[in-house]
Amino acid sequence: MSKMRIVIWSVAVLFLGLVFVNSCTTVDASHEGIKVSKIGSDRGVSDIENVTGWIFYNPLTSFIEQYPTFTQTKDFEPFTVSSKGGTLFKIDPTLNYHLVKGQGANVYRKYRKELPDIENNILRTIVYNSYRDVANSFSPDSLVNNRAGFEELVEGKLRKALGDDGFAFENITSNLTPPESLQAMIDAKNTAVQNALRLNNQVASEKAAAEIAITKATGIARAKIIEAEAEARANELKQKTLTPMLIQQQWIAKWNGQLPTTQLGGGTSTMVQMPIK
Structure with a gap:
């Protein structure tokens, strides 16, 4: 084999190697691959298919676009929205979302952009419009004092709008700041x-x-009145029971058998009560 043939074969092998390297790629499980045709009348609009694993394609007639299917976190630049009456509120949102599996082809067919471009344009517009529409239905005071209700309505709008575009809403942080x-x-x-x-x-x-003190004092006063009334009643009953006969009996019960005496002219005389006839 001549040197010329060796050179030709070497160039051919190198060319085939380069073609092989540039005509295959791999799509792992965390991404969704989309094979897009470069030729035809639709130029990628209808000739789109979802692909996974090792992919072989002709780089001259097609290319592979990949979209991640795991959670994406996008911190948007702050913007302002107007509440009812015109008061401006600052929103500094951070969105968590992911591509719905099987929707990669539809997303590309609709926007024909890579994911960063979709985030900075399409998704930002969706987020801004959701906050703007909901904020305009709140008065300034209610927007500040009812942030949970405000964000719940925003999330509802985002969930629907993102779902219509092939994305799944997870959560969003508003960082709402009033003037x-x-x-x-x-x-x-x-x-x-x-x-x-x-x-x-x-x-x-x-x-x-005060009511407790009054109640307590009233209770004490009533208790004293009841006690005094009881004592007076007892004394009254006691007086009623002290008849002359009872007094005489009590005197006899306490007599020690000695008659009382008195001094008369230096002598002692016994006092004897004579019965009166």
Whole structure:
């Protein structure tokens, strides 16, 4: 074999090797591969198929696009939305989502963009519109004091809008920030309400304590009245039972047998009560 033939074969093998390297790739389980045709009248619109594993393709007529199917976290640039009445609120959202398996071809067919481009344009618009529409239905005070309800409505809109585009919503952090002047007014209002509640509680507590003291004093007074009435009643009954006969019997029971005496002219004389006829 001549040197020329060796060179030709070497070039051919090298060319085939380069073609082989550039015409195969692999799609792992955490991604969804999409084989897109470069030729034909539709140029990739209809000639799209989902592929997995090792893929062989002609780089001159087709290419492989890959979309991850695991959770994606996108921290969007802050933007402002208007509440009812025109007050502006700052939103600094962070979205967690993922591509629904089997929807990669539809996503590419609809947008023909790589995922970073879809996030920075399509998904950002979806997020912004969801916050804008919901915020416009809230008054400034209710938006601040009912953030849970506000975010629940936003999440509902995002879940539907992302689902329509082949993505699954997981969660979002709003980082809602009201204007400083509004926040100061709301803080002052909340402080006044808390002070009023504390004062009402204090008044109610003192009133309850006073009522307890009055009840206690009334109870003591009534107890004394009842005790005095009982003692008076007892004395009354006792007086009624002290008849002359009973007194004489009690005197006899206590007599020691000696008659009382008195001094008359230096002598002692016994006092004897003579019966009166």
